[in-house]
Amino acid sequence: FCFQVLNSFCEACKEVTFNVPSKLEAGTLVGKVNLKECLKSAEHISSSDPNFRILEDGSVFTTNTTSLSSEEKTFTILLKDVQGHEEKTIDVNLLGHQEKTPKTRHTRDTVLRRTKRRWAPIPSSLMENALGPFPMLIQQVQSDAAQYHTVYYSATGPGIDKEPVGLFYMDKNGNIFATGPVDREEYPMFKITCYATSADGYLLETPLEHTIKIEDDNDNAPEFTEDCFQFHVKEHCKSGTIVGQVTAKDRDEPNTLHTSLRYRIVSEQPSSPKIFSINSESGVISTLSSQLDREKLAKHILLIEVRDMGGQPFGLCNTTTAVIIVDDINDNVPIFSISSYEVRVQENRVNVEILRIPCLDKDEPNSTAWQCKFTIVKGNEDNHFAITTDKRTNEGILCVVKGLNYETSQLKILEITVANEIPYVIVPYSSALAQGTCTVRVIVQDVDEGPVFKPCLLRITIDGCAKGETVVGKYLAEDPETGNSEGISYRIPPEQCKWLSINENSGELRTVTLLDRDQQDRTNKQCNISVIAIDRSGKTGTGTAWATIGPCNRSPIVTPIDYILCRDKKPIFVTAFDPDMSPYSHPFTFDISDMSMRAEWQTVQNNDTSIFLSPMRDMPFGIYKIPIVVRDNAGKEGISMVTVNYCDCTTPSDCNRSQQVAPAVVLGVWAILAMILGVLLLLIILITLCVCYGRTTVHKHVIDDSANQNLILSNTEAPGEEVMDPNIIPLQAAPVHSREHRVGMGRHEVSTGGNAFEMSKGHQTLNERGQAMMEQGRDSYSEWHNFTHSRLGEEPIRGHTLIKN
Structure with missing residues (x-):
């Protein structure tokens, strides 16, 4: 049924009137009363008429089919506040009216009409999931222009000619029909536009926007x-x-x-x-x-x-x-399953486990409320004992950490308590607050004392890159009587860790195999090794070496190390390599280890593994050796000697063997002095030969590809006859370059700085055309004379004449 509700919200606790149809089906909403304004704290709501039920929000529903024969019905709503002992009532009047049948063929539906202008009616409503029959009349619109014209009505919008198309339609008389059920959760509202036109299509009214609201049905469960x-x-x-x-x-x-x-x-x-x-x-x-x-x-x-x-x-x-x-909370105290123990231990034993003490706790396993913490409260004044907790089993592990002496004490009585790692909480139903206590009697046994290792546990860390036979430590034992290690031999029992061996006499520990972490993935990188010491009388002592393989970190190197630098001084691209894996590899840092070299060469970081190397000033062509330090991400460093051939070339491929400077030879002070003495000795020999030949003219031709210098010896005071002696062999010298002080010899240089002495390989020739070569060398005789005279510091030898042509 569709009906109009009047006075839905009335003044609190006063009479409420509803206009309803003369016949109401069961479950029909009659109206809504504002209960809270009447009595906010109402706990009990009831109706004087069983045909009507009142909900908490004030909605009034029929419980049975009700007919208003007299067209009027009254009942009372009773509100009770049980705690506040307060009651109030609301009177409800129902006014029934007969349904009007619209002048259409659809007489089942109730249409709300008004006596005046109908071009702007109230919004239409349609109950979702309505059962029909369809089409169902839901509203009628009417224009006042119908008094003077024949009006034709039409509508457009969602549900008519837009999605969902065909859900509604309007006939020419202004009646709006629904063609099927609608889901409110999908389409809660439709806004359509209505038109009123004349027979010839003239628009008689302004288009009307009309709302069709879909009333909710309780069709969704929460x-x-x-x-x-x-x-x-x-x-x-x-x-x-x-x-x-x-x-x-x-x-x-x-x-x-x-x-x-x-x-x-x-x-x-x-x-x-x-x-x-x-x-x-x-x-x-x-x-x-x-x-x-x-x-x-x-x-x-x-x-x-x-x-x-x-x-x-x-x-x-x-x-x-x-x-x-x-x-869980810590509402249960830990307790000992046994209250007393007795154990025996040999004197002088240290770092040895002598007892495991169980502990019981009802709290959640492996929680802080379950984990036990043991304490020796009495009998350990000399700190001979220590107790720890096995986190897996929650047992107390009692150990001897300081050797006991049978001669001074044969019995130790320990009192041990236990508690949890977090404080105990006193709550109802929890166990009584009583700290667990147990007693341990430790009986010290007398033994014929053998060698004692110091320390009893030796921890060793082995470099992961260590090779075989690398000494990683020394493990010695002492005779407790003498306090020294003389006469004690050592061995490692079989079926032990294969990593280490021990020298029988010295106690040195050495690696057995190459321990490189990159060679094999070891599941256990730690090893517990028992070492036995034997004294002269055959008594033994045992110690433990705990070996751990550390990381293998090899030094990074520069590769390649030979480079060619042309005259354009384009920076050299230098790269480094490290065989290790992260974090023992790149990024690398580069530096020049020689302080003096840093003033001549500069490095610029390119990326994690390379740099650019270039000179900082002008320098002569030649070969330069630069020590480059490379450090990996873990700080491991390596030094590589980089050789740079500064060549007079356009591209490195142009720098062939004839353009390159010969390999440098580094000479010491004594080597340079020997060379000078050799030159003096050679001059003396040449002078002696000249004397022996008498008046025979001796010529010595020294050929320099760059300077063309000659030395001519004669035993006459006047210019003598030039002769060619096959025993006189020309020498050729090549340029020598160095970073530091240089002594010039013609166009040759000799380094005195100690860093480099470079000379091309000498060669000896015997030229049959000596005369022509001598003629070519006369022009340079004065230069050669000046050179030898300034260095020998003396006049020409008597009886010999330096002839200049």
Whole structure:
């Protein structure tokens, strides 16, 4: 039925009147009363007439089919506040009226009409999922122009000629029809445009925008946001502690009873005692008592229901599961399973385990409330003992850390206590607060003392790149009587770690095989090795060497190391290489180790593995050796000697053998002095030969490809006859370059700085055309004379004449 509701909200606690059809079907909404303005704290709502039901939001529904024969009916709404002992009533009057049949063939539908202008009617409404029959009349529009003209009506818009097309249509008389059911969740509202035209198409009215509202039907059950909720709560928490919140959503129209959700706990596991409650409106779960005990039950499961229509039985519902995990607190003290122990230990034994003490704790295993911490509170005044905890088994491990002496004490009585790593919490239902205590009697045994290793545990770290037979340490034992290591031999028993061997006499530990981490992936990079010491009497002592393979970090190198630099001085691209893996490889840092070289050459970082090398000033052509330091990411450094051939070339390929300077020869001070003495000796020999020949003229021709210098010897005071002696062999010298002080010899240079002395390989020739070569060399005789005269510091030898042509 469609009917008009008047005075839906009246003054609180006063009479309310509704205009309704004369016949009301069961479940029909009659109207809505504002209950909160009458009595805000109403806890109980009832109706004096059983044919009508009042909901919490004030909605009035019929429970049975009701007919208003007298066209008027009255009943009372009773509101009660039980706690405040307050009651109020609201009188409701129902005025019935007969339905008017529209002047169309669709007489089933009720059309709201008004007596005046109908071109702007109230919005139309259509119940979603209406069952029909279709087409269904939902509204009629009418123009006042119909009094004077024949009016034809039409409409356009969503639902008519736009998506969803064909859901509505308007006939020429202005009647709006629905052709089928509509889902409000998909289309909550339609806005169409209505037109009134004359027979010839003339527009008689301004186009009218008309709204068709789809009334919500409770066709969607609420759904929880999660299939299973999980919450955590501490055991023994206070009553009223919030555990968590469950939430649900409903696709029906908001702020209506269709989306008014209520929550409740359907079942709880275990079912007794009831420990949890839920707020019906918010879905917040809280505790009812402090009886949560993880040691009894670590998990609780709740089945929770959500229902719309304010939780009324006829509302739609859904369920979910909430798992509540009880978290542990330290409400149980650790205890000893045995209260006393007795153990025996040989004197002078150190770092040896003598007893394992079990500990029991009911708290959650492997938690801080379960882990035990042992303390020796009595009997360990000399610190002979130490106790630790095995984290896996929660046992106390009692060890001797300082040698006991049988001669001074044969018995030690220890008192040991245990506690947890976190403080104990006193709560109801927890165990009594009593600290666990046990007693250990340690009996010291007398032994014929053998060698004692110091320390008893030797820790060794081996370089991962160490080769075989590398000394990694020395492990010595002492005779407890004499305090020295004389006469003690060492050995490693078989079936031990294969990494190390020990020298029988010196106790040196050496690697057995190459330990390179890049060769093989070792699952165990640590090894526990027992070492036995034997004294002269055959008594033995045992020590432990704990070997660990460290990282293998090899030095980075420059490759290649030979480069050619042409006269354009284009920077040289220098790269480094490291066979290691990250983090022992690049990025590299580069530097020049020679301070003096840094003033002549500069490096510019290119990327993680390379630099650009270039000279900083002009320098002569020649070969330069530059020490480059390369450091890897771990700080390991290597020095590579880079050779740069500064060549008079355009491209490196042009720098052939004739253009290159010969390899440098580094000479010391004594070598240079020997060369000078050799020159003097050669001059003396030549002079002696001249004397022996008498008047025979002797010529010496020294050929220099660059200077053309000659030395001519004669035994006459006047210019003598030139002769060619096959015993006189010309010498050829090549240029020599150095960074530091140089002594010029013609166009040749001799380094005196100590860094480099470069000379091309000499060669000796015997030219049959000596006369022609002598003639060519006369022009340079004066230069040669000046050179030898200034260096020999004396006049020409008597009886010999330097002849200049």
